[in-house]
Amino acid sequence: MMKRYMARAAASLSLVTAFCTGCSGSGVEGHAVRPSGSFASPSREPSASTKAQIAENVKSTLEERISADEEKLGSGVDSSCSPTSPQIFTSKCQAAADAASDAAGLALREIDGRAGFATLDSSARKIQAAVRTYTSLGCATGPTAADVRRACLTPAAVIAQGFSDLRDGANLGLAGK
Template sequence: MNRKQLWLMTCGVTAMAALLSACGGGDGPDGGDGGGGGAVVGDAAPSAGASADPSPFADPVSEKAATAEKVKSAVEARLSVHEARFGSGGTSPCSTGSAKMFTQDCDAAVRTTNDDAAFALTQIGGHEGFATLSAAAQKIQQAAARYQELGCAKNPADAADRQACLAPASVLAQGFPDLRSGANLGLAGK
């Protein structure tokens, strides 16, 4: 009886491997060539589409990695263009050392940085593993709202208002690098 059960189990595993190989279709998600690196079950060799691990435990990890890469690519594409236009850190018009901090130049950078933060949050959606990017985007949005609320771009005459503009402007000047760093850390699930 044990021999018959072993034979049935072997047939079942072989049939399952053949079914999974047939359902894989095309190249695997890793773009590999699917050539002979897989294990042989019975007489059936894995098909070209079966180079990825068909176990149910591999899918969530590869799905998270694919999502993180997609988010990083989308965010990075926007950041590169906007950072080239406005600069960041000490080269940003919102830098606390810049003569443009209280001008429309900084205001334009604030609006763009805020839009990029909103875009990043939209890209994250409900996905897990983007805590750093989410925190950076929310901090930027709060700083942009505060910068607008204080009227910093209108060169306020009151010393207290000017002083209050320094903190949000500093966050916004560093906005592009912070979003980029958050997107990169998303690849590690952070």
């Protein structure tokens, strides 16, 4: 009994010694023992000033795009996609939808999965989903069926509000939200 205890203690001590001294080779149950200097260093979070700079760059890039599109296509109640617009079922709304989707895509590429842009990410994805729905329903082709026209209203409203929602998301990105 004592021999077995001593053998276990010696084996444990040799494993601990190998681990602590950074020996490489095989360890317990076929797992490699890595030298102590090979452990990955913890990832560093970007500094607050770097995050602020990234957020400012995203906002300015997006703002440039949004402003140009809004000037040409309108936004909110002035959009051809506003549910009260007589152009909601025309190619003019489809052009606004395409521009909103492109701006949303730009936003997603700019934030590229970075933390601190949850609102912008959510808004951009919601806009892209609305554009896909608007397009798949054929809303821009002047549908005559009442149920299709009704189904077009919700995605069109999201599209009409899209530029404003992207701007708000970029502004909230400055606050890390």
